Amino acid sequence: MTEIHGKHDSRFDDVRAALEKNVTSGDELGASLVIDLDGEVVADLWGGFRDQARTVAWDEHTITNVWSTTKTVTSLAALMLVDRGDLDVHAPVARYWPEFAANGKESVEVRHLLSHTSGVSGLEQPAVVEDLYDLETSTARLAAQAPWWTPGTASGYHASNFGHLVGEVVRRVSGKPLKAFVAEEIAGPLGADFQIGAAEADWGRIADVVPPPPAQFDLEALGADNVIVKTLTGPAIDAEAANTPAWRRADLGAVNGHGNARSVARILSALALGGTVDGVRLLGPDTIELIFEEQANGVDLGLGVPLRWGIGYGLPLCEAVPSIPDGRICFWGGWGGSMIITDLDRRLTISYMMNKMGPGIIGSDRSGTYVQAVYDALG
Template sequence: MRAVRTAFEENFRERGELGAAVTVLVGGRTAVDLWGGWADAARTRRWERETLVNVWSTGKGPTALCAHLLADRGLLDLDAPVAAYWPEFAAAGKDGVLVRHLLAHRAGLAGLREPHSLEQAYDWELTCSRLAATAPWWEPGTRSGYHTLTYGHLVGEVVRRITGLLPGEFLAREVTGPLGIDFTIGLPEDQAGRAAELVQPPPPAASDHGALRARMPPLVLAALGNPPIDGADANTPEWRAAHLPAANGHGTARAVAALYGVLAGDRGVLSPGAAERVREGQGRCHDLVLGIGIPFETELGLGVWLSGEHGSYGPNPRAYGHDGFGGSFGLADPDAGISVGYVMNRMGPDLADDPRKRALIEAVYASLGTGA
């Protein structure tokens, strides 16, 4: 896959890459494993093979994996009401919200209505209790609206009610620990020395930022700005110590590729039927939250975004993956037998489909087509 190496190097020369890594698995075996650049903005630490980085929403796929594993074992019914596992959740007209609605961002709980600080988001019990008490923003099950931060608490609390473990603990016990996958929700203090420093893109001009916020409907403000989060938060000890399954997964590119491969059925963690269920489309629509930045309809599976006609994860419409804030992504294409993980520390401004991502994905599929 020489084309992938070429695209990876071009990301540094032409697309402003600082430090990054990419891994491609074909048939569960490593076909590409590249890393390079710098782990900090001052360029004093080289990006090493074992460098970890916060992958933001790329961690939503591994969070969804916890639910799929429980469903595969008969411990969770994806078509059951959430309140069957979390009784308090039935408040405020949510008794009909199904588990699959949580996985597909269709629960109507893309953000809390009351102000919720980042410090409060670190409090698992408080955040879950507020989510249980709040009313949906739209009729659950009818549309998708990206659950930016709430996703991890919603899916994760169902996992906790069944297993007694937070999702990161369950993932470590059942998947990453046994398989030796270098990925955690949050970051243990003794691993902080391996973490790359995230570098934010330049902020928009103050006047532009204010005008943009003024045009945003309340739902979008709640989903993307309550609590307000920027890239610098991920460099703090408080963020790393918290349990935020929607946003603070830490791992290597190899770990991301491995976990998206597990979602696709690699390593026998999920049965073939359960792995196929991951990409069960839940209906195309213009996302109620991300629609402000994505000018086309999208479709979610159960915890992942389908590549669809736009080809966000390659030319196979039924391939899938998940982007993370700033540019990281995980991808799986069970039909082609591949999974991909890409992580980086210089954050881009795009909500999805970062140019570095597109270049790498195009190179992967070009390699598959030519045997390069």
């Protein structure tokens, strides 16, 4: 059996066993998993390899691109500004970003950006992944676009542009680019090994992502005007792009956060713990409650699957993620399977980050197995 490193409370023996089984079988390449319960790290596990040749071990300080788990940190940045009284989720985006009012978007509210209901779920064609790296130009393009559906009426997952939209609001309000805000006001104060993009000094400890099996969408059959097609081609992203210098240098608050289970849990445990982690206050309970104001509940126009959105985070919906129970829980995950869950009733945070991407849109069979094992252990 492949050795799993770290520590865990004996209650979570089955969680460790599941991780060990998946690493040994090759279902996992390298992975990390953390459980924080009432402010105590009761499991901090890692194992496997950083590379497909299995020559470099995934160690305690390995980080990887966490894809859309990044969005949970970007949402937290916006909510911190709400908590300070600098941002109102029910105000028009144009109050803070006047150019966004163009083409019929004057009534789009900040909460619509945070809940993927703004109608702006991607770049109009032509669009290539390199466009995302030019933050100023691509953000201006998004501001100029007309919405693809009536804002506020349904969600349409803002797959690759969520960080451009929410990050621009953060920049306009705080005066700091999103990457700097996260570094200086979230990761730094918490001592969390997480960053938007990745500093070149850290590239040597990054586990390159391994792409998933081909997607099941038949985009051609859906037609060019379908929101799924427009979202997933605005721009289309090859997973291998995440292993390139240009990607790592970019400020992509939707998709290029780099960290591991420990650092993501450190940050997002703030939601489960009332807003404060080890004396570092990020936001207060009233702001956290905003997350649970349901904004959308139904088939997502951008992904074609049922989703339930609060403000900034996904909310439990058995059809979407059966392993997450009902309750005051918010979550989201990254392409290929990473997952971060904060359970306010149990003061519980579950974090899982890996480099071998699995099939599926929200989570993976592996993440579902770990989450179910955690909840089974807690009864």
